[in-house]
Amino acid sequence: MTGLILRAVGVIATVAAIATSVDAGRSQEREDYNSGAYLYRAFCASCHGGDGTGKGPVTETLSRPVPDLTRLTRDAGGVFPRDRVLAILEGTKPIPGHSGSAMPRWSAVFKTLERDPRTAQKRLAALVEHIESLQVPDPR
Ligand code: HEC
Numbered sequence: 001m002t003g004l005i006l007r008a009v010g011v012i013a014t015v016a017a018i019a020t021s022v023d024a025g026r027s028q029e030r031e032d033y034n035s036g037a038y039l040y041r042a043f044c045a046s047c048h049g050g051d052g053t054g055k056g057p058v059t060e061t062l063s064r065p066v067p068d069l070t071r072l073t074r075d076a077g078g079v080f081p082r083d084r085v086l087a088i089l090e091g092t093k094p095i096p097g098h099s100g101s102a103m104p105r106w107s108a109v110f111k112t113l114e115r116d117p118r119t120a121q122k123r124l125a126a127l128v129e130h131i132e133s134l135q136v137p138d139p140r
Contacts, residue, residue, distance in 0.1 A: 004083050008114070010016065034119070034122060034123055034126060035130075036126035036127050036128075036129050036130025036131075036133075037130055039123055039126060039127050039130070040127060040130045040131075043106070043109070043127075044056075044127070046058045047059055047062065047066045047103070048066055048067075049066075051070065051134065052069040052070040052131065052134035053069075054066040054067055054068045054069070054072055054139050059096060061104055063102065064102045069131050069134060070134045070135055070136045071136060072085065072131065072135060072136075073132075073135040074135070074136060075137075078139060080132045080135060082128055085128050085131055086124060086125070086128050089105055089106040089124045089128065090105075090106070090107040090124060091105030091106070106124060107120060107121075107124060110124065
């Protein structure tokens, strides 16, 4: 009897372990569509390149050079210009040295794609954070 119970417990534990590992596998596969990394890949990498250096596959078709987004901290004297980047994505701040912009106003794009405007704002914040993670170290 005890043997049977132990065997039953063993089977349950094995099933539970398999279920957990399958679940873990699934959650790794599941993409977070609001993460900065995903949004960057989906909306920005075509122009700015996967690594942010501005060598995306569609740059050839643009009449303007695409800026290197990995040097924003360096160019700003060592502090990531978070507010400026957010304002550029929101479209409330013109990009230095450019009259019109070749880049879409991303807040308008995300507000069109999402029913909830808070999602658009969250996406912009996640993108700003992702761009910060792409910064090359300041040599000074
Ligand atoms: C169609 C090509 C294109 C796409 C897609 C694109 N950009 Fe841009 N981006 C540009 C160009 C070109 C500029 C330079 C300013 C201009 O001419 O509009 C720019 C400028 C910028 C700047 C300002 C850099 C600086 O010098 O201060 C930021 C920040 C930026 N982009 C972020 C993003 C993010 C985030 C995304 C994705 C949500 C994105 N871009 C998608 C083309 C693009």
